[in-house]
Every structure is written in C-alpha cells, then in structure tokens.
Amino acid sequence: MEICQRKGAIEISELDPFLAELLRQIPASANPDGAPAAEQRLFSSPTNGKETELCAEWKMYVEPELRRLFQSATETVAGDLEQLNGDEKTLANRTLRIPAKHSDAWLSALNQARLVIAVKNNFTENELNDHFRSPIGSRRDLSLFQVNFYGFLQEFILREMQS
Amino acid sequence: MIPKNESPRPGIADAGYSRFELRAAYVSLFSMSCGPRRDGECLAQIKDIEEMTHVSNEKAGTITTAEPTVEKETRSEEDLDLPWQVVVHNDPVNLMSYVTMAFQRVFGYPREKAERHMLEVHHNGRSILWSGMREPAELYVQQLHGYLLLATLEKTG
Numbered sequence: 488m489e490i491c492q493r494k495g496a497i498e499i500s501e502l503d504p505f506l507a508e509l510l511r512q513i514p515a516s517a518n519p520d521g522a523p524a525a526e527q528r529l530f531s532s533p534t535n536g537k538e539t540e541l542c543a544e545w546k547m548y549v550e551p552e553l554r555r556l557f558q559s560a561t562e563t564v565a566g567d568l569e570q571l572n573g574d575e576k577t578l579a580n581r582t583l584r585i586p587a588k589h590s591d592a593w594l595s596a597l598n599q600a601r602l603v604i605a606v607k608n609n610f611t612e613n614e615l616n617d618h619f620r621s622p623i624g625s626r627r628d629l630s631l632f633q634v635n636f637y638g639f640l641q642e643f644i645l646r647e648m649q650s
Numbered sequence: 651m652i653p654k655n656e657s658p659r660p661g662i663a664d665a666g667y668s669r670f671e672l673r674a675a676y677v678s679l680f681s682m683s684c685g686p687r688r689d690g691e692c693l694a695q696i697k698d699i700e701e702m703t704h705v706s707n708e709k710a711g712t713i714t715t716a717e718p719t720v721e722k723e724t725r726s727e728e729d730l731d732l733p734w735q736v737v738v739h740n741d742p743v744n745l746m747s748y749v750t751m752a753f754q755r756v757f758g759y760p761r762e763k764a765e766r767h768m769l770e771v772h773h774n775g776r777s778i779l780w781s782g783m784r785e786p787a788e789l790y791v792q793q794l795h796g797y798l799l800l801a802t803l804e805k806t807g
Contacts, residue, residue: 533791535802598798605743612742645747
C-alpha cells in the first residue's frame, strides 16, 4: 500500500484486498448500535455528574445534533469508499482517492470507528500502545490491528492537512 | 452573557424556553438553562408573562395589541457569577496529534499551547482548557464532543 498527496487529494494506492476490506469496514465499525458502552463513549456526559439539569438538556438538544454530525461524516466516507466496490479480484491494486475537502469527515469517521472498536473489545492502554504485538492470530488481534491501521490513516491525514 | 429582561423570541417563550439558538454545526446550549429549570419557577414565569400580556378583543374588528413581554431571568445569580471550567479528560484511543488539532481549532490556541494542554491530559489525566462564564464554556464542551474528546463542564470552588 502506498499513500501520498496528489492533486488536492490523498491517494491510497496498491491496496491489497485485506486492507481494502478494512477500509470498507469503517462506516460499519463506527456504528455503536447494540453496544451501550460504545454509545456512551460517543455521546459522553458533559458534566462530572453533578449537573443533572444540564445533562438532561444536553441529551435533548445537543446529542441529536452530534448524532447528525457523526452520521454525516460516516456517510461522506461511505461515499468515498464506493471506489472500492467490487469483488476481491477487481480490488487488486485499486486506488482510493480522498478529496481534501473530505479530510475532516475522514478524521471523524476514523476516530468514531477506533473508539467504538476499542470500547467493544475493552482494549487496555497497554494493548493500544503495544506496537510490537505478535501477528494477527485472533479476532481481538484483528480488531487491534484495525484500530492501529485507522490511527495510521488519521496521522497521515492530519499531517497532510498541516503541511 | 444573556442580558437580564431580554425579550424572548416569539413562539419560543410559549414552549417554556427563553432562547434556543442553532449555531453553525452545533446547537448552542447557551440559554437552555434559562428554560424550565424547576417546575415551580417555570410555571411562575409563564404566569408572569400571561399577566403582563393584555389582549383587547372585545369587538370583532378591533386591533389586537399586546404589551411587550418581559421575561424573568430564571438562572440563578450563582450560576451566572461563578466561573466554570472546561476540562478535557484522558482517553488512550484519541491520537495526541488529533487532540492537539482539536484544541487549536476549538480554542484558537497556538500549536505550542495546544500541545502543552494535550500533554497535561496525557500525563495528568485531565487539563483545564478554559475557564469563564457558563455559556461559552457550554459551547466549548459541545465543540470538543464534536471531536469526540472526553470533555466536561465543571463549576469552580
């Protein structure tokens, strides 16, 4: 896989089917449905528990707006990922172009996905910081790899935004 | 800060909320706390408004007039005067560079200051990013949640 900035877009080229599939999983991975802890993490409390009135108002007025914001980001990403539609053979050496104006949506969707996966798997801080973990051998390892891969993409997008 | 005795926007007061604004991509909570904070207060507020509004409609064809309504401020003095803190808490999943960018964007901090706060969050578990009046503090927390950071609003003292 190669990643670079070209003509106002981030280009991810020479994607193998495995990484292409991980990318296609971003919108689904960002969905906290069915995992109350993940839902709670995406829509965390605005207070330390003392301001119950504020919490109630927040739930009523702010949460729906945040929900729309997050959904809009994942929809933008899902739209870009349509470039990767097709079977495994046609995915070989496929290039994904992320327009610069979609960078914020990608940062948000990748962060949502990383948070949801981390909460669902209850990853510890040590696990998240273990970059020398043994190769993927379980579903949990795969999820950790997914979190790190999405983190790598976030880092790259951030770097390109700042340059 | 909301001036006291500010006239409510038409229609909003009817629902029991004095002001509720949409601001850019975020909903402002600025005045939600001016809404029905406590049942008794809310009812008293509606009653006051009703008493101040006189509608003349004795004969068909007469012009209906109403005196301007003056809303009572329901937020307590304590709420308005006490400084509030915007606190960001550590989350091992969020990338350091992402958190720094969020601080720069939300507060307009230069990179060095944003990084200093990010490192404080990382090492100490939390950092006070801003303190001041409650309304802007609410908006900051809202924006930080938009970046999926663990941010809370805390009263000092």
